[in-house]
Amino acid sequence: MNNEPIQDLAEDFSNLLKSSEDFDIKIKVGEEPNIKEFKAHSNILSARSTYFKAALSPQWVRRENGIIIFNKPNISPSVFEVIINYIYTGKFFNKNEVNLLDIFIASDEILLDEISQNVERYLRKTASAWNFPKDFIKISKYYDTFTKLYQFALKLVCAHPKTIFESKDFFKIEENTLIRLLKCDDLRLEEIEIWEYLIKWGIENTESILDDDLTKWMQTDFMNLEKVLHNCIPHIRFFQLSYHELHLVINRYKNILPNNLLDEIYKYLSDPKPNYNTLPTRKSPYIFNSNIINAKDAALVASWIDEKKGMPYRFKDMPFKFERIYQANSESFRIDLFHKICDNKGQTFVVIKVRNSEEIIGGYNPLDWVGKGLFSNDDNKFKKTSKSFVFSLFSQSNGAVPRLSRVSYNNEAIFSCMTRGPCFGFLDLWIQYTSRRSVIGISIKHSYEIGIIDKEVFEIEDFEVFQIKKISALPGFAKSIPEKISGFIMYNEGKMRGLRMGLCSSSWSELCPGCGVLKSCPICGSLERCSKFKCCAYCGSNRCVVQGKYLLYNNDSIHRLQCV
Numbered sequence: 001m002n003n004e005p006i007q008d009l010a011e012d013f014s015n016l017l018k019s020s021e022d023f024d025i026k027i028k029v030g031e032e033p034n035i036k037e038f039k040a041h042s043n044i045l046s047a048r049s050t051y052f053k054a055a056l057s058p059q060w061v062r063r064e065n066g067i068i069i070f071n072k073p074n075i076s077p078s079v080f081e082v083i084i085n086y087i088y089t090g091k092f093f094n095k096n097e098v099n100l101l102d103i104f105i106a107s108d109e110i111l112l113d114e115i116s117q118n119v120e121r122y123l124r125k126t127a128s129a130w131n132f133p134k135d136f137i138k139i140s141k142y143y144d145t146f147t148k149l150y151q152f153a154l155k156l157v158c159a160h161p162k163t164i165f166e167s168k169d170f171f172k173i174e175e176n177t178l179i180r181l182l183k184c185d186d187l188r189l190e191e192i193e194i195w196e197y198l199i200k201w202g203i204e205n206t207e208s209i210l211d212d213d214l215t216k217w218m219q220t221d222f223m224n225l226e227k228v229l230h231n232c233i234p235h236i237r238f239f240q241l242s243y244h245e246l247h248l249v250i251n252r253y254k255n256i257l258p259n260n261l262l263d264e265i266y267k268y269l270s271d272p273k274p275n276y277n278t279l280p281t282r283k284s285p286y287i288f289n290s291n292i293i294n295a296k297d298a299a300l301v302a303s304w305i306d307e308k309k310g311m312p313y314r315f316k317d318m319p320f321k322f323e324r325i326y327q328a329n330s331e332s333f334r335i336d337l338f339h340k341i342c343d344n345k346g347q348t349f350v351v352i353k354v355r356n357s358e359e360i361i362g363g364y365n366p367l368d369w370v371g372k373g374l375f376s377n378d379d380n381k382f383k384k385t386s387k388s389f390v391f392s393l394f395s396q397s398n399g400a401v402p403r404l405s406r407v408s409y410n411n412e413a414i415f416s417c418m419t420r421g422p423c424f425g426f427l428d429l430w431i432q433y434t435s436r437r438s439v440i441g442i443s444i445k446h447s448y449e450i451g452i453i454d455k456e457v458f459e460i461e462d463f464e465v466f467q468i469k470k471i472s473a474l475p476g477f478a479k480s481i482p483e484k485i486s487g488f489i490m491y492n493e494g495k496m497r498g499l500r501m502g503l504c505s506s507s508w509s510e511l512c513p514g515c516g517v518l519k520s521c522p523i524c525g526s527l528e529r530c531s532k533f534k535c536c537a538y539c540g541s542n543r544c545v546v547q548g549k550y551l552l553y554n555n556d557s558i559h560r561l562q563c564v
Contacts (some may be wrong), residue, residue: 016041016256017088025056025068029080036077038084042068048087051111052431075106101135104149105142108561124152132156132163133170140177152483158186165189165197171204175231182235195249198236202229212254222255229256237279239268242311286315287412289324292351292360292462297393301349304389305364305468306402319471322349330355333439333463335432337420339371348460348541350422351393352431352441355459361443361452363390363424371418382426383414390429390443391451397529405448412447422465424448439463480497 020039027038045052054060061068078098083106083419086092092115094103100119101127107115123129130136136153143150154267157164164170164181170239173181178201180189187194203209208224238246238261246265254262281296288295295315302320303312313319325348326341328334342348348369351362385407392403407413407425415423421431425447432440439460445451 013088024509025070027070029072029075030077033075049110059338079106096160100129120149127156133167140230161187161189168369171309179232191237192245195236198232224254240281254347292353292464321469321471322466324464325467328463329463330439335421343369344467347464351464352460353462358394360393363429364388364416367414370416382412384411385413388413390424390452391447403450403452405450408449409447
């Protein structure tokens with residue numbers, strides 16, 4: 001079919017709109033100082049839009065000198081120009097690159113389904129089409145109307161939160177919008193950062209507070225801040241903060257914290273056993289190369305390996321590097337390939353995703369995997385160790401509560417077998433094939449303290465093995481002779497000129513696993529983020545930005561140079 005008549009018709013209607021010939025309606029759109037008047041034809045508007053058909057019915061219209069006067073202050077002139085051109089021509093032109101979210105909201109209101117549906121599809125698959133933070137603040141007002149679009153925008157914000165939290169518009173965010181952000185488990189910020197942003201938002205929205213300096217505050221300032229933040233504070237995951245951060249929060253802001261929360265924090269500080277009645281942990285802001293676990297899970301496993309007491313490691317503070325050396329699913333898993341890749345690699349840990357459930361289990365082997373044992377003359381079918389363990393990160397009975405089970409019978413800790421995958425204990429956690437060539441797991445408590453899964457036999461969906469490498473506290477030769485490093489001096493914008501032993505600044509990168517933690521400046525005594533005061537040579541010098549001074553270490557232990 002020839003499309004020329006249709007194109008000619010569209011062009012004729014476009015010219016009719018431009019010339020305003022025989023118009024019978026004036027549409028005033030926008031608000032001062034950005035107002036524009038469009039002259040149009042009510043019969044065309046009514047024929048093309050059910051919204052205009054209802055709005056321009058005789059009982060609703062207002063006329064002046066026979067011309068219908070219609071006001072639309074909530075749509076900008078640039079957006080309405082795109083919409084009215086579509087009404088007249090059936091074509092979507094956005095040559096001025098008008099904000100797509102504004103077009104979507106306006107077209108939905110005017111009931112132009114073709115535009116709204118196409119724009120929504122585009123926005124939901126094109127992150128670059130969004131103008132953050134303004135678009136997020138805008139779509140948040142319609143979170144219960146445009147649910148899918150809002151959820152997409154929220155996902156983008158959680159992945160790149162500083163586009164919101166570091167913007168000037170952050171302080172304009174409404175309380176309900178902020179609370180929905182605080183509720184997100186995958187908000188990629190450290191909890192102390194979230195708390196600090198919340199405090200800034202609260203101060204900005206508390207009229208009585210004119211100074212950020214807490215020492216100048218009156219008691220009424222704290223009371224007013226508490227009123228502003230009252231509904232937000234319960235959504236902070238306080239028990240994800242480090243001890244130091246918790247002490248800092250209490251020392252500065254205990255006057256705005258609920259008494260029951262303070263009681264829980266004090267109990268937590270005196271007894272570091274995890275409190276599982278608190279809010280769930282957020283996903284880590286750090287990327288970890290795994291399809292099964294995230295960075296927080298990895299840090300927890302590292303804490304178990306290191307037998308760390310109290311709070312588990314943060315991912316950035318881990319003394320280990322986890323390198324994924326083998327991954328497989330139920331279709332690609334092969335026993336021989338597991339042994340070929342993973343045997344004789346030293347300490348490793350295994351994680352398993354159970355099919356048709358959210359359960360994640362695994363085990364830690366401090367020894368080599370060796371494909372020997374069954375059907376061989378090797379008497380050492382079982383390997384002895386007191387350090388191995390099996391675990392559950394999520395189970396049907398325990399939910400998201402981690403479950404650690406250390407070895408009870410050291411002589412049965414690890415089982416070596418060429419015809420099976422990794423095996424812990426005497427059936428405590430074994431991986432093997434069935435006759436149908438599917439991957440089956442067996443877990444019957446025997447050699448370890450407790451069971452980790454309620455099923456004795458289960459199918460495996462995904463499987464990963466990580467090799468564990470210890471991160472040296474000191475690089476190169478320095479770790480063997482720390483007593484010989486007598487000091488260093490920082491010069492010139494925080495760059496290291498030299499050490500007495502000639503250690504170059506780049507080699508200090510391994511010394512800073514704790515970079516980013518709160519630390520008291522030994523010069524001025526203030527508590528600043530590491531961006532203000534750096535506590536080792538690599539992460540930016542020992543320069544106090546408050547007083548502009550540099551530290552000088554003389555005849556000191558190398559341990560003084562580490563972030564702790």
